[in-house]
């Protein structure tokens with residue numbers, strides 16, 4: 622970093638530190654990740670039983686299983702894509718940048734030359750882009766010698782946006798990526814997940830930060846994020862927490878709905894929380910502060926590498942068939958309890974309705990009514 626950019630970063634850091642959102646992130650997020658680790662520690666200390674699941678490698682005969690992962694070009698998504706390619710999956714990586722996608726393919730091939738990979742350029746925060754992706758994926762599966770179905774979907778793409786901006790549909794960009802994008806992609810890919818000859822899985826990557834939300838509304842203004850786009854101070858930490866809580870509520874609602882459909886719909890839905898991992902997630906936070914945050918978290922023994930952080934995602938992806946509605950945290954197949962709010966059935970139902978109504982006026986509405 623040059624002298625001028627260092628000085629500018631320090632000024633920006635100073636401005637950042639003077640906001641409530643920064644302190645919310647610095648104090649409450651640290652507390653909530655520590656609380657998740659405390660759940661594991663408490664169980665170990667008092668010899669309580671922690672529910673944990675072994676990893677089951679997928680069957681690669683007669684066809685290799687297909688895994689779609691969003692945000693596989695960096696951090697946790699990249700590490701997860703590497704690991705799943707070693708487990709025999711054909712890994713379909715969805716990313717925004719052609720350049721990053723081809724770099725990612727080269728890197729994974731460098732680590733595992735037998736890896737079966739395919740890259741698709743698509744923007745998770747755009748409904749139109751997700752529809753185009755679904756159509757291209759389907760066509761690619763039909764043209765390949767694979768079964769025209771998907772065995773694993775990992776909604777991993779996520780951002781921590783510190784300034785307000787809108788998606789093509791006018792939603793808040795952070796909500797559009799972290800929650801609405803996952804909702805849209807999951808629903809678009811449901812027919813491909815359903816047509817799998819073996820049971821299939823959905824893994825949603827959430828975060829310990831969801832624990833901080835204890836009260837909120839799920840009206841259209843809030844869920845679309847339009848309410849925040851015009852606010853003077855963009856409440857970025859709060860919106861990130863909301864988006865991760867909504868992803869949990871959505872996961873558990875989908876788990877319940879698929880469960881009601883019985884054996885014909887063998888799709889299992891789980892949530893993975895990677896804990897705090899040193900990735901590029903803080904790219905919009907001033908570099909000095911991001912460095913300081915990682916330094917403090919490391920000192921508190923709460924920071925992990927992406928290779929370690931990906932373990933909960935891989936645990937959820939390889940959990941035995943039948944495992945559904947679980948919250949994976951801490952690696953070694955372990956699960957813990959998410960917040961009570963995230964298990965509120967009424968709230969989950971309301972959120973589902975609001976999101977579906979909101980999207981019915983977009984091309985997604987036509988797609989899902991076909």
Ligand SMILES: NC(=O)c1ccc[n+]([C@@H]2O[C@H](COP(=O)([O-])OP(=O)(O)OC[C@H]3O[C@@H](n4cnc5c(N)ncnc54)[C@H](OP(=O)(O)O)[C@@H]3O)[C@@H](O)[C@H]2O)c1
Pocket residue numbers: 691692693694695696697698715716717718721743744745746747777778779780798826827828829894895896897898899900901902903
């Ligand atoms: N790191 C942590 O401490 C932590 C903790 C809890 C949860 N998580 C969650 O873990 C997930 C992965 O984050 P990470 O830590 O690995 O961060 P990261 O290194 O910044 O990776 C995020 C990935 O998402 C992609 N992405 C962002 N917006 C996208 C869009 N609109 N369309 C398609 N791809 C998009 C990025 O691609 P580009 O490179 O193109 O932007 C990147 O590949 C996120 O959901 C995050 O919220 C992270």
